């Protein structure tokens with residue numbers, strides 16, 4: 001386990017889950033290398049089918065590259081004020097049965113861990129889509145030199161939140177089926 005996680009006090013898991021929200025408003029402050037490492041350690045703690053870990057992560061802090069991603073992606077404009085971004089890549093060749101579906105499922109779990117860990121350490125983050133849009137995946141591949149056989153799943157901008165974004169209460173008892181549909 002990350003020694004930082006052992007030594008420091010963090011909010012408990014349910015607090016983090018319920019307080020997590022997509023953060024689209026950042027102060028513009030930089031994100032430290034330590035913080036990025038915390039997020040990546042959380043990402044790689046995710047479960048994966050047969051423990052294949054079919055993921056790779058691209059960390060971007062260069063302003064020009066962050067802005068290029070914002071220019072190319074229609075719903076990632078919040079990146080212009082983010083201090084960093086993590087691009088989660090799903091790698092079918094390393095997934096269980098080499099299935100793209102497993103690569104995407106497992107990398108999605110890693111992504112959710114990034115979003116939760118960001119909340120836990122006081123940062124804001126948001127999943128913005130690359131997959132499954134061919135044009136957006138093409139743009140991300142081109143900007144970041146990602147090979148064709150690798151799926152750029154998302155772009156996750158990260159920054160210090162301004163506090164404007166709030167969690168939504170999405171609990172809906174109608175979604176729960178007891179015993180059968």
Ligand SMILES: Cc1cc2nc3c(=O)[nH]c(=O)nc-3n(C[C@H](O)[C@H](O)[C@H](O)COP(=O)(O)O)c2cc1C
Nearest residue numbers: 020021022023024075076126127128129166167168
């Ligand atoms: C697969 C996926 C794709 C998403 N793509 C975008 C996106 O491109 N841009 C964006 O602003 N938000 C995106 N979101 C964030 C959702 O809009 C957000 O999760 C949803 O509105 C619920 O809000 P919450 O995350 O604050 O609970 C995406 C979320 C998921 C899970």
